Amino acid sequence: MADAAGWPYPSLVLVAFDHDGSPLLLLSTLADHTRNLLADDRVGLLFDGTAGLAQPLTGARLSVQGRAGRSDDPDHRARYLRRHPDAALYAGFGDFAIYRVAVERAHLVAGFGRIHWLSAAELDLPAAAPALAAGEAALLDRLNGEGYGPRLAPATDGEKDGWSLTGIDPEGCDLRRGRYVARVDFEQRIHDPESAKLMLDTLVRPPDGSGQPGGSTSGTRTAGTPPDGGGGT
Numbered sequence: 001m002a003d004a005a006g007w008p009y010p011s012l013v014l015v016a017f018d019h020d021g022s023p024l025l026l027l028s029t030l031a032d033h034t035r036n037l038l039a040d041d042r043v044g045l046l047f048d049g050t051a052g053l054a055q056p057l058t059g060a061r062l063s064v065q066g067r068a069g070r071s072d073d074p075d076h077r078a079r080y081l082r083r084h085p086d087a088a089l090y091a092g093f094g095d096f097a098i099y100r101v102a103v104e105r106a107h108l109v110a111g112f113g114r115i116h117w118l119s120a121a122e123l124d125l126p127a128a129a130p131a132l133a134a135g136e137a138a139l140l141d142r143l144n145g146e147g148y149g150p151r152l153a154p155a156t157d158g159e160k161d162g163w164s165l166t167g168i169d170p171e172g173c174d175l176r177r178g179r180y181v182a183r184v185d186f187e188q189r190i191h192d193p194e195s196a197k198l199m200l201d202t203l204v205r206p207p208d209g210s211g212q213p214g215g216s217t218s219g220t221r222t223a224g225t226p227p228d229g230g231g232g233t
Contacts (some may be wrong), residue, residue, distance in 0.1 A: 016083035019133050019169045021125035023101040024080050030095050041067045060110050066103040075133050082166040126170035135193035140165050151204040153182045168196050
């Protein structure tokens with residue numbers, strides 16, 4: 001709309017992440033928010049961690065600022081669609097493309113009175129991991145074929161189908177089971193498929209024959225619907 005020029009325009013989008021933590025968006029040029037980005041590439045994204053809280057204002061949220069640019073990298077598209085498989089229904093339409101956001105700063109509200117501006121350096125996002133990006137798809141196929149998903153996030157609700165891995169980045173891995181998603185954080189950063197496999201082997205290895213996965217899985221979280229970008233690179 002011509003009379004909306006210059007006004008802020010919030011919109012709901014699904015978000016995935018590149019290996020260096022850069023947000024990835026699938027946008028249509030028919031959407032007003034995409035037209036705005038093409039005129040001015042500055043973008044703000046709000047990641048909300050307040051769902052389910054009795055007092056939402058006490059919960060954490062992060063406002064990320066950066067610049068969005070179209071990406072024709074097939075790895076970015078593949079990574080996005082693994083995170084959001086239903087998007088494959090329209091991702092091939094001519095007006096849709098992947099946009100990568102280069103993060104410049106963020107505003108963190110970690111709770112009442114805990115408010116901070118953070119530069120890109122202070123966010124401590126991981127460095128690009130070209131070896132991991134090149135080998136991620138093959139590694140995921142192997143790990144899912146060997147049943148790593150259910151071993152990382154066992155089903156607790158009687159569901160027959162288990163979790164499958166949808167992405168591995170330097171700081172952890174993402175999983176999906178139907179409409180549920182989960183995140184498992186690594187104890188240290190990895191940068192290639194070999195170190196990722198070793199880290200995951202540590203996480204799923206039963207300690208002392210107890211039958212329970214080993215390693216630190218305290219980063220695991222699930223939600224009734226995909227958080228669309230909340231949590232994890």
